[in-house]
Amino acid sequence: DTAVSQTPKYLVTQMGNDKSIKCEQNLGHDTMYWYKQDSKKFLKIMFSYNNKELIINETVPNRFSPKSPDKAHLNLHINSLELGDSAVYFCASSQGDRVQETQYFGPGTRLLVL
Amino acid sequence: SQQGEEDPQALSIQEGENATMNCSYKTSINNLQWYRQNSGRGLVHLILIRSNEREKHSGRLRVTLDTSKKSSSLLITASRAADTASYFCATDSGYNKLIFGAGTRLAVHP
Numbered sequence: 048d049t050a051v052s053q054t055p056k057y058l059v060t061q062m063g064n065d066k067s068i069k070c071e072q073n074l075g076h077d078t079m080y081w082y083k084q085d086s087k088k089f090l091k092i093m094f095s096y097n098n099k100e101l102i103i104n105e106t107v108p109n110r111f112s113p114k115s116p117d118k119a120h121l122n123l124h125i126n127s128l129e130l131g132d133s134a135v136y137f138c139a140s141s142q143g144d145r146v147q148e149t150q151y152f153g154p155g156t157r158l159l160v161l
Numbered sequence: 162s163q164q165g166e167e168d169p170q171a172l173s174i175q176e177g178e179n180a181t182m183n184c185s186y187k188t189s190i191n192n193l194q195w196y197r198q199n200s201g202r203g204l205v206h207l208i209l210i211r212s213n214e215r216e217k218h219s220g221r222l223r224v225t226l227d228t229s230k231k232s233s234s235l236l237i238t239a240s241r242a243a244d245t246a247s248y249f250c251a252t253d254s255g256y257n258k259l260i261f262g263a264g265t266r267l268a269v270h271p
Contacts, residue, residue, distance in 0.1 A: 090261040150259065
């Protein structure tokens with residue numbers, strides 16, 4: 048059983064397009080996250096949601112809009128894609144909203160903007 | 162700025178040898194975590210060490226923490242080819258978020 052799943056796994060698109068990445072967790076966790084991993088493997092937090100409420104917004108451009116329809120899902124919509132958005136995007140979840148808790152990561156979505 | 166910085170960036174060893182990776186950070190922390198990332202996969206939590214702990218073990222993993230030097234090390238003993246992965250430290254500096262380093266790429270050759 049997949050604990051944290053993301054779709055799609057790969058996404059290749061043109062500059063200027065709008066795309067969405069979906070994330071679902073079946074762990075019953077209250078908190079979900081989006082991370083961006085760049086080509087140098089740096090992993091940076093973008094957003095976190097606790098029980099559908101935004102708790103971290105890490106100065107990400109407002110072209111990125113997370114949406115949490117329920118606490119098991121956290122989707123990421125990206126408008127007007129730019130070349131610099133090319134990266135691997137990871138979704139993660141944890142039981143609570145305290146960072147000392149273990150985070151469980153999805154397999155990642157590899158986004159390539161041409 | 163990056164909080165955790167791993168050293169070395171890459172490490173290549175033979176099966177059976179020990180692998181040591183280091184992590185340095187800049188500000189005070191509440192805890193430090195180590196994660197593993199296999200190629201093309203998500204991160205997997207390995208171990209968490211709190212700021213008041215100095216050493217922690219989990220199977221073949223040994224983590225140390227020196228808060229005076231703001232550094233941590235991850236030792237993998239008797240390495241196996243399956244340990245080939247990137248290893249990241251992540252620190253919690255009290256702002257309710259984890260800060261990850263760029264990782265150490267470990268290659269274990271049979």
